[in-house]
Amino acid sequence: MIDKQSPLPIYYQIEKDLKDRIERGEWQEGHMIPSEREYAEHYNVSRMTVRQAITNLVNDGFLRRQRGKGTFVASKKIQQKMVRLTSFTEDMKQRNMIATTKVLSFTLMKADSLTAALFQMNEGEEIAEVQRMRLADGLPMALETSKLNLRLLQGITEKVIQHSLYDYIEHTLNLKVGAAVQKLEASVARQHESALLQITKGSPVLLMTRETKLKDGQVFESVKSVYRGDRYAFVMEMNREG
Known part of the structure; x- marks a missing residue:
């Protein structure tokens, strides 16, 4: 009381x-x-x-x-431990949830100066920009916008990215995903994000940006993801030693 x-x-x-x-x-x-x-x-x-x-x-x-x-x-939040680089599909599979992807756009474009420098290519070379909705058991979880290095990721099509990109890289292209630099910060949903994620404008979201490399150190993707703050949480394990 x-x-x-x-x-x-x-x-x-x-x-x-x-x-x-x-x-x-x-x-x-x-x-x-x-x-x-x-x-x-x-x-x-x-x-x-x-x-x-x-x-x-x-x-x-x-x-x-x-x-x-x-x-x-509300539904309980999905917690992702930030100790290992995994794909969204792999994360959901570990939780016995069905991951699905809705491709909102797949566009071939010329790399600007910043993207070209990141991908170690010439400005104006062709890259792909992809916007996807990531769902778990049919519920919207995240809105993801990726720029992909087509010099490394040959054969990428809209059909391919409807499934796990990492699975395609490792099992079709026989390349090894290495490491990533990832930044996470708090934000609020903008108008178009709220409509797609089925939340009200201004709702809390988790904004994640990541640059992912192959085992040899070459960057193959630059990703910006907006996660629903009411359904997703990132958990970090920290050790005082080392």
Whole structure:
């Protein structure tokens, strides 16, 4: 219950109470929680206070709002450990989830100066730019935009990238994926991203950029991915030694 004499803010106490119910399994995924008005009456507080608690839980991925219907318990986040370079398809397979890809665009273009320098090619050489929607069990997880080095990745077509790019590289081209430099930061969904990811504009997202190399050190892709903040989490394991 709420202790109005506590130094803890009332909205925080409500937030913790609702979060505890989710974590105890009292409310299952997809459960519709009571309205703000009902909670305001239950806790004897203002609707604004309840709204702040619920908004915090939505932003943290515990709840999701559905316009015109209500607020529901969200799906649990998929956690990806950042200890090994894997593809999205491999990540989902490890979690017994079905990964699918929707190709939004496949465009052949000339490399600009920055991309040419990254791929160690001449400016104006042909590369491919690909935009894909990545889904797990049919649910949108990430919007991915990639620039591909066609000098290294011969035979890349729209059909190929509907599946795992890394699988094609290693089993069809007989090349070895080596290492990547990856950066992760917090961001918010822009208009076109929110429409594709089925979230509201301004919702929290995880912005990931990566440059991936073959075993011999040549960069074959530059990727920008926007992950739904309510469905995806990156986990890092760190050791004090070394």
